[in-house]
Amino acid sequence: MKTLFNLISFILLLFVIFPAFGQINEKFPTVETEKVTGEIVEIPSAFAGKFILIGVGTSKKAEDQLQTWQNPLYQKFVAKTGLMDDMFNVELCFLPLFTGASQLAKDKVIEKIQENNEALVIDNVYVYAGNREPFTAIGIDDRSEPYFYLLDKSGTIVWTASGGFKQKYFDQIEEILTR
Template identity: 35%
Template sequence: MKKLGLLFMGLLLSLSSFSQVTGKLFPDMEAETVEDKKVKLPQDVKGKYTLLGLAYSKKSEDELNSWFQPVFEKFIQKNKGLMSSFAYDVNVYFVPMFTGVNAAATGTAKRKAIKNVDPQLLPYILFYRGELKPYKEALDFEKKDIPYFFVLDADGKIIHATSGKFTTAKMDDVEAVLE
């Protein structure tokens, strides 16, 4: 019983820290596609709901990748047969963040993505190069080894936040917010 109480408290503490970011405007971020096209968040996605996944370490990038296929199937894939009437109209971007000395690796990461990532997914990957501190503070990044996900409303305000490796429960929560 004591362990259950501690687990519940830990869950409440992790949720409360994330609840501090909901309701806030997503901080300005300039990122690039693999073709070096600039995308300004949230400015360029306003008018439509947006799901953003951010990662700033190799380990967190691996967990970010666990979301690629399920998110592609749920929100991006156009030909779903009978399920096409249930399609979502949502922007989706996965954003590996290159900061500090790792910023120099952005070009290499883009070339690797072009070579190794399904071409259908490439338009949904943005590369950020720059300072981490403003995002760490504004978005409450606690652990560098996990990815963070944010659902923005049509005005760029954060309406849902989650983190970590993909789970069906997390996807259900994201879907509930988007419906």
């Protein structure tokens, strides 16, 4: 009986863990986005040959958690304020998704971002409006959480997380970048 319980527990654990790690070694979907400046950019091919950290948000609730990442990411990968941060060459991409009826709000959100005038936000926001399917294929299914993907130089997902920022995520990312 105990063995059966352990087996069932293990299987349930796999179902809980699998969604978080199922996208590793998959290609990030190629999508056309729009920068706040109006420039059209194809993600991730515009960053070919570079590591890129993409934060994807699909709702206001996800946006609040996404913002917990902004300052730490800026300090680490843009301002490079840490002792060893100069050794990391990672492009940042904040990718709000507008799918279905929410596509109507895209222009209003872009205006709001333009009013913000923070360099990190303006320079690193790529807005997607279109079909949701490319993103469900890589596990984006909970609209209340942001999703983060570290892509290698070929656009392959090598790390993923969801939710608010945690310091341990930097440790995991640094380990990948220093291999």
